[in-house]
Amino acid sequence: MPQRENEVESMSSATADPRPRAVVSGGAVTVAGWRCRDCAHPMTHEVLRCPVCRGGTGAAAFSPQGEVFASTCLRIRVPGHEPPFAMAYLLLDDGPRVLVHTEGEQPLRVGSRAVITSITADGDLVAAGCEQEES
Numbered sequence: 001m002p003q004r005e006n007e008v009e010s011m012s013s014a015t016a017d018p019r020p021r022a023v024v025s026g027g028a029v030t031v032a033g034w035r036c037r038d039c040a041h042p043m044t045h046e047v048l049r050c051p052v053c054r055g056g057t058g059a060a061a062f063s064p065q066g067e068v069f070a071s072t073c074l075r076i077r078v079p080g081h082e083p084p085f086a087m088a089y090l091l092l093d094d095g096p097r098v099l100v101h102t103e104g105e106q107p108l109r110v111g112s113r114a115v116i117t118s119i120t121a122d123g124d125l126v127a128a129g130c131e132q133e134e135s
């Protein structure tokens with residue numbers, strides 16, 4: 001049934017990359033997303049209506065700095081990543097919560113500050129903790 005195969009193909013091509021997009025310009029990283037025009041709710045993915053108030057949305061750019069919401073070390077094999085490696089959810093200062101890779105395998109402290117410093121060739125956001133090492 002060739003028609004059914006076409007349907008499956010069009011469905012898979014319509015599936016968006018779930019990771020937040022970021023733009024590097026002049027060495028600075030900006031996270032691209034959308035914001036509600038009525039209640040200012042920030043989002044990493046384009047939606048027609050705000051999930052909070054149903055208002056209209058528009059494109060927005062967010063700061064790469066934020067607070068660590070959660071962080072962990074992954075010890076499972078993931079394509080493109082050699083375990084162990086650390087990841088974190090970063091609550092951007094004026095924006096949404098984004099999933100980022102962090103350097104090394106030590107999770108970042110919850111509540112500490114971190115900044116998105118780069119984007120890998122695969123499109124993963126990479127952040128570094130701003131906390132000083134305690135000696």
Ligand SMILES: [Zn+2]
Pocket residue numbers: 036037038039040041050051052053054055
């Ligand atoms: Zn809203």
